Amino acid sequence: MSKDFYNATGFYEFVGEKKLMGTKCKSCGELFVPPRPVCSACHSEEMEWVEMSGKGKLEAFTVTLYGPTRMVEAGYDAKNPYCVGVVRLDEGPAISAQIFGLDLTKPEAIKIGTPMGLTFIERTEGEKKNTYIGFEAT
Numbered sequence: 001m002s003k004d005f006y007n008a009t010g011f012y013e014f015v016g017e018k019k020l021m022g023t024k025c026k027s028c029g030e031l032f033v034p035p036r037p038v039c040s041a042c043h044s045e046e047m048e049w050v051e052m053s054g055k056g057k058l059e060a061f062t063v064t065l066y067g068p069t070r071m072v073e074a075g076y077d078a079k080n081p082y083c084v085g086v087v088r089l090d091e092g093p094a095i096s097a098q099i100f101g102l103d104l105t106k107p108e109a110i111k112i113g114t115p116m117g118l119t120f121i122e123r124t125e126g127e128k129k130n131t132y133i134g135f136e137a138t
């Protein structure tokens, strides 16, 4: 595969294809999601793309009532808040994304460690259709 490690483009191209990809260090096996071009463990630049299972656990979250413009335009507000969280993937790395399937009217009842599964969000923004990763409580 020839997608570029050296900027985020390759990663988001994969997201557009509904794949969550990381890079794995060919030298020491360390895994990075989002991808990195250089291994922070052994400084090797020999990386390969690997696809993640998309399964993980909720590690941290925040419920937002007053979001940025693009979230307001997507229909979120104080009466319809959204959740962004950090999911620790079964493969090890943690990634932040929008979280679905939780009762946001009772954030105090949301449990850290809730099993999560990967989902994809398609949002029309201006003229463009963008795909984002998200996670849903399973």
Ligand SMILES: [Zn+2]
Pocket (backbone or CB within 6 Å): 025, 026, 027, 028, 029, 030, 039, 040, 041, 042, 043, 044
């Ligand atoms: Zn390494």
